[in-house]
Amino acid sequence: MTTNTSTYGTPLQAPRLEFAKAAPKAFRALIALDAASREGLDPALVELIQIRASHLNHCAYCLHMHTNDARKAGESEDRLHMVAVWREARHFFTEREQAALALTEAVTRVADAGVPDDVYAEAAARFDERELAQVLALILTINTWNRVALSTAKVAGTDER
Numbered sequence: 001m002t003t004n005t006s007t008y009g010t011p012l013q014a015p016r017l018e019f020a021k022a023a024p025k026a027f028r029a030l031i032a033l034d035a036a037s038r039e040g041l042d043p044a045l046v047e048l049i050q051i052r053a054s055h056l057n058h059c060a061y062c063l064h065m066h067t068n069d070a071r072k073a074g075e076s077e078d079r080l081h082m083v084a085v086w087r088e089a090r091h092f093f094t095e096r097e098q099a100a101l102a103l104t105e106a107v108t109r110v111a112d113a114g115v116p117d118d119v120y121a122e123a124a125a126r127f128d129e130r131e132l133a134q135v136l137a138l139i140l141t142i143n144t145w146n147r148v149a150l151s152t153a154k155v156a157g158t159d160e161r
Helices: 024-038 043-056 060-072 077-092 095-108 117-126 129-151
Strands: none
Touching (some): 043 060, 043 077, 060 077, 095 129
């Protein structure tokens, strides 16, 4: 096992398992689900959902990747810093984004209280049926990616896309 170093000179632990190599069909299926779930959604919304779920799941690997992707897509630093506390900084986000963030939290923490009717109703009021299904698919997908990254000990800052 080789040990790489971070940009800060500290040693990086190698991932436990190279999921893409060990389970290529499952990995390709996740890639396809990811692509399908994004279809027709605003790229900024996509990144906000992925960032919030990654916060909640404590997935540094995905959080690093998606904050960088959001920056490359033109997202402001102010909004990126406010995603974790969006309820206290609602003026940074549209009503659609707020509804999507609330739904992201409910679905990500589904074991805590299910998806409350009011959260679902607000999202349903802000998105048409197809968009809502896409948002749900995206939330499910990022939660899966978070679990893959956390289970295999992916290291933040080592994304090779």
